[in-house]
Amino acid sequence: MASVAFIVLAVLASAPATDAEIASLRDRISAAPDDVELRIALDEALVAHKRYDEIVATWDEYIARNPEDGRAYLERGGTHTLRRDAAPALRDLDRACSLGQPRGCEGATQLRAMFAKRGIDPAGERRVRAPAAPAKPAKTERSWTSRIVVGVAVAFLVAGGGFVARALRRRRQTKPSTVGGPRARKAREEAAQGHLTSALELLRSTPDPELRWMHLSTLPSIAPDHARRLASAHPNDVAAQVLLSSALLQSGMQARGAAASEFTTREQFAAFEALSRSAVEVAERAAALAPDDPLPWLLQLQACYGLGRSVDEIRAILDEVTRRAPGHFDAHRIAAHLLSPKWFGDVDTLLEFARTTAASAPDGSDLPAIVLYAHFELFMSAAAKDDAAATAYVQRREVRDECRAAYARSLGHAAYRERPASAVARNHVCGWFYAAEMNELLAAELDKLGYAFTGSPWIHFGTDVRRVFADARIQAKLG
Secondary structure: OOOHHHHHHHHHOOOOOOHHHHHHHHHHHHHOOOOHHHHHHHHHHHHOOOOHHHHHHHHHHHHHHOOOOHHHHHHHHHHHHHOOEHHHHHHHHHHHHHOOOHHHHHHHHHHHHHHHHHOOOOOOOOEOOOOOOOOOOOOOOOOOOOOOOOHHHHHHHOOOOOOOHHHHOOOOOOOOOOOOOHHHHHHHHHHHOOOOHHHHHHHHOOOOHHHHHHHHHOOOOOOHHHHHHHHHHOOOOHHHHHHHHHHHHHHHHHHHOOOOHHHOOHHHHHHHHHHHHHHHHHHHHHHHHOOOOOHHHHHHHHHHHHHOOOHHHHHHHHHHHHHHOOOOHHHHHHHHHHOOOOOOOOHHHHHHHHHHHHHOOOOOOOHHHHHHHHHHHHHHHHHHHOHHHHHHHHHOHHHHHHHHHHHHHOOOOOOOOOOOOHHHHHHHHHHHHHHHOOHHHHHHHHHHHOOOOOOOOHHHHOOOHHHHHHHHHHHOOOO
């Protein structure tokens, strides 16, 4: 009988699983009916053959035995989406969200936003009618509407096509992220199960503030109750307080959802603000415990999303971070995001900040790459509204020239020196090259990156980050 590892690899590879492999999986499930990974593997095998009824049946059986497993509702909701069954898809995504699955929250929010925009009552009809097929773009253009997707909502938006994360599961073999090394991966895997001891030890033992921030920001969503217990057990430990503040911020983002503000309720905004305030209170305690540590100030910078800080307040908090960690790339990236038109700034404010940051940075540092991130943000804003405008933006000569020049002063400079935290800037540089189809530079930087991918920027192209990253490697002809 084939091993589970062999079967999972066969499912993720380009060839669909055979009937024998599917039968082998069913045998293993019979022997271990509560093994969710086996169910997911069977799901992946069956979706390649469009055997959706069988997928729903296996999740029905599993959920009857494990009614509190949010992953199961997320997977079954994805299958309902592929079948274009609106009401059950939304019910499952809502249930996954309530059980701590952020992709469920994002998918449900996006579906509701789409339903409202199109005047669809998901409870009133079983299937969502597909929109008329759009005209095909010219060969030189790229359809970003079909590539920038959020969760399972894409299957309702584009009939039978598009950059569908679940469809990629049957076409591409992907690997987990190696960012931060084996200890960081172990901390992420254990944190996903609610165990925070390894994460706590990792933060405690990492003196470099940029690397420590990378470890913290690449952890999966942590339930605030788990983090509270840890912080209560270690009240004078800055790492424990930082983990709690981060968990509260993540929970706030999930409460708000990923939809545009017009599709976000007052209750969602109120929860977002309340959790952000709680996160700041914890971050302030951490700052008192370790006055020279930039991480508590970085968390306060992140809390600006939920608290609606002014441009001057954002800059003041960034100054507190850089006073403790000069040249911190991700602090400047977060500030740039906050100063973008999407949040509390505008185009001029964003570009002025990025250009000033780059101009004052030495050659061979990360910071000139903030210019690439600023243009990436403006591209994403355009893509959310108009596909043609987004394509035109990345093709503008002055934009591409400015990004090339900024790259040449940062990661592309002869004086650039690799360090563990280089992965953060490199991922965002690659995000721009991917969007702009600057494939030669994309290949060079992805080759240096290996599989040390982070959530941002790839999350902006689709919630299945592994599959988006795999697509970037394919675009760069790295396989």
